[in-house]
Amino acid sequence: PATLPEGLRLIPGRFDRAAQEALVADLRGILAKAPLFRPVMPRTAKPFSVRMSNCGALGWVSNVNGYRYQATHPVTGTPWPGIPPVLLDLWREVAPDAPEPEACLINYYETTAKMGMHQDRDEETFDAPVVSVSLGDTATFRVGGTTRGGKTSSFRLASGDVVVLGGEARLAYHGIDRILPGSSTLLKNGGRINLTLRRVTRAT
Numbered sequence: 001p002a003t004l005p006e007g008l009r010l011i012p013g014r015f016d017r018a019a020q021e022a023l024v025a026d027l028r029g030i031l032a033k034a035p036l037f038r039p040v041m042p043r044t045a046k047p048f049s050v051r052m053s054n055c056g057a058l059g060w061v062s063n064v065n066g067y068r069y070q071a072t073h074p075v076t077g078t079p080w081p082g083i084p085p086v087l088l089d090l091w092r093e094v095a096p097d098a099p100e101p102e103a104c105l106i107n108y109y110e111t112t113a114k115m116g117m118h119q120d121r122d123e124e125t126f127d128a129p130v131v132s133v134s135l136g137d138t139a140t141f142r143v144g145g146t147t148r149g150g151k152t153s154s155f156r157l158a159s160g161d162v163v164v165l166g167g168e169a170r171l172a173y174h175g176i177d178r179i180l181p182g183s184s185t186l187l188k189n190g191g192r193i194n195l196t197l198r199r200v201t202r203a204t
């Protein structure tokens with residue numbers, strides 16, 4: 001891709017097939033306790049095409065009143081399950097100077113789902129990177145600069161790929177244009193899971 005923002009690091013194939021299968025097994029356990037829910041946009045109540053859940057001390061949620069991080073699941077009211085150790089190990093490897101991640105957002109894309117261009121700015125600090133893990137069908141990912149409407153570039157994220165968004169890229173506009181159906185055999189029902197690890201509060 002021509003113009004990737006400074007601070008975007010792609011690690012293709014960071015998780016091999018066995019590690020991907022182990023992660024999916026972890027996620028099945030997490031989603032049994034913290035089921036996927038379909039958020040709605042603030043004000044408009046338009047449903048997301050993506051379903052979501054979280055693990056970690058804090059989880060990202062959206063409802064008609066706005067976006068926020070909270071300690072409990074919006075439907076069950078119970079605390080989010082813990083972040084799997086393999087993901088904490090990944091964070092320590094790629095973000096050795098950052099404090100521990102507090103949130104792991106789980107996005108599930110059916111093959112028709114997408115995510116419009118947006119910035120991630122609901123955290124109290126942008127010092128730590130966002131770390132993304134892709135599982136299942138390949139996605140076409142689009143990233144631009146820190147202002148809306150500038151030049152963008154797009155590339156594919158395949159199962160097992162990791163993206164680290166630090167530096168300038170931390171506040172870059174980004175989105176998912178499409179999922180390529182049937183591109184992976186990892187998830188029995190197809191589709192794509194994206195995990196994003198985040199630091200939300202300033203380190204104490």
Ligand code: MD3
Nearest residue numbers: 107120130132165169170171172174194
């Ligand atoms: C670039 N998720 O959850 S992950 C999100 O594939 C989100 O589900 C997408 O955007 C997904 O907010 C993209 C890669 C990613 C994550 C965070 C970023 C790219 C980013 C933050 C800044 C710039």
Ligand code: FE
Nearest residue numbers: 118119120174
């Ligand atoms: Fe995002």
